[in-house]
Amino acid sequence: MDATLKALAEPRRREILRLVWSDELPATQIADHFTEVTRSAISQHLRVLKEASLVSERRDGTRRLYRANTDEVAKLRAFLDDYWTSGLTRLRDVAEAAERNRRAGH
Amino acid sequence: MDATLKALAEPRRREILRLVWSDELPATQIADHFTEVTRSAISQHLRVLKEASLVSERRDGTRRLYRANTDEVAKLRAFLDDYWTSGLTRLRDVAEAAERNRRAGH
DNA sequence: ATTGGCTTTTAGTTGGCACTTACGCAAGCG
DNA sequence: CGCTTGCGTAAGTGCCAACTAAAAGCCAAT
Numbered sequence: 001m002d003a004t005l006k007a008l009a010e011p012r013r014r015e016i017l018r019l020v021w022s023d024e025l026p027a028t029q030i031a032d033h034f035t036e037v038t039r040s041a042i043s044q045h046l047r048v049l050k051e052a053s054l055v056s057e058r059r060d061g062t063r064r065l066y067r068a069n070t071d072e073v074a075k076l077r078a079f080l081d082d083y084w085t086s087g088l089t090r091l092r093d094v095a096e097a098a099e100r101n102r103r104a105g106h
Numbered sequence: 107m108d109a110t111l112k113a114l115a116e117p118r119r120r121e122i123l124r125l126v127w128s129d130e131l132p133a134t135q136i137a138d139h140f141t142e143v144t145r146s147a148i149s150q151h152l153r154v155l156k157e158a159s160l161v162s163e164r165r166d167g168t169r170r171l172y173r174a175n176t177d178e179v180a181k182l183r184a185f186l187d188d189y190w191t192s193g194l195t196r197l198r199d200v201a202e203a204a205e206r207n208r209r210a211g212h
Numbered sequence: 213a214t215t216g217g218c219t220t221t222t223a224g225t226t227g228g229c230a231c232t233t234a235c236g237c238a239a240g241c242g
Numbered sequence: 243c244g245c246t247t248g249c250g251t252a253a254g255t256g257c258c259a260a261c262t263a264a265a266a267g268c269c270a271a272t
Contacts, residue, residue, distance in 0.1 A: 002117060009115040010260085011108060014189070021190040027219060041261055043220055048259095062218045062269045068190070077186050080179060083120070084127040116230080133249060147231055149250055168239045168248045 004076055007052040012037070013045050017054060017068050024058065024067035110182055113158040118143070119151050123160060123174050130164065130173035 007013055012034065019030055027046065031039040046066060049055040053072045058065045113119055118140065125136055133152065137145040152172060155161040159178050164171045 005111065005115045009111045012260095018190045028217095031219095037260090038262060039219080040221085040263080044260075047220085059268095064219065073186055073190070077183060080183055080186075084124045084174070084179070118230090134247090137249095143230085144232060145249080146233080146251085150230075153250085170249065 001076070001079055003052040004054065004072060007048050007054055008076075010045070010048075012042075013049055013054075016042070016045055016049060016066075017073075020055060020066045021068045021070070024065040026060075026063045026065055028063075030066065107182070107185055109158040110160065110178060113154050113160055114182075116151070116154075118148075119155055119160075122148070122151055122155060122172075123179075126161060126172045127174045127176070130171040132166075132169045132171055134169075136172065
């Protein structure tokens with residue numbers, strides 16, 4: 001989950017993900033979309049996305065076709081829904097912090 | 107939106123957001139929750155969260171009370187739902203890239 | 213085998229980010 | 243007023259992430 005959010009924090013990686021959202025695309029065509037950075041930079045972005053499971057790679061001859069892994073974004077949605085809504089653990093943690101404070105205090 | 111994702115990419119900031127999700131909390135109490143970093147570091151995290159509109163600040167005497175801005179997370183959810191699902195713009199962009207390629211290509 | 217297109221990888225640079233230490237500043241209290 | 247409490251800010255450090263340029267890998271066709 002950490003990897004997912006870190007990967008999406010970069011604007012160009014979001015753009016890449018959008019490009020390969022509905023169809024797979026070869027690396028060169030993805031890179032051509034970006035005029036301000038090198039093909040190498042895009043390749044490295046693709047690696048980050050792949051390691052975060054946000055895209056999958058398929059080889060076809062010398063080309064490499066990338067496609068978005070939409071399931072992973074769905075997981076992020078679920079994360080946003082569930083993570084903070086556990087008020088009980090929050091109260092427990094605050095209580096623990098107060099306890100630490102009390103013992104440490106003077 | 108960029109600021110929102112960048113802010114959430116940091117684990118400690120997510121933890122802070124979880125702490126102040128359902129109730130407001132003074133800065134010191136938030137900082138006490140983290141034993142491995144300084145109070146100053148937490149203060150800087152709070153500033154990032156505030157600039158991303160993920161938390162709001164309320165002053166009460168010398169204290170500053172923070173509370174999560176749940177609307178902003180809701181916006182992120184909407185973003186995840188809508189941003190990539192516009193296949194038409196994707197096709198347009200790919201066509202443009204191909205056009206650039208054709209002209210540039212000798 | 214060698215050439216050539218498609219792509220990743222390596223090495224090196226730079227900018228940014230999280231952190232600590234030290235300081236500053238306002239509000240309440242004796 | 244002097245002191246303390248609660249908190250942000252400034253300056254400096256170290257690390258990591260994004261980038262470029264150059265080298266290397268992979269695959270197909272010749």
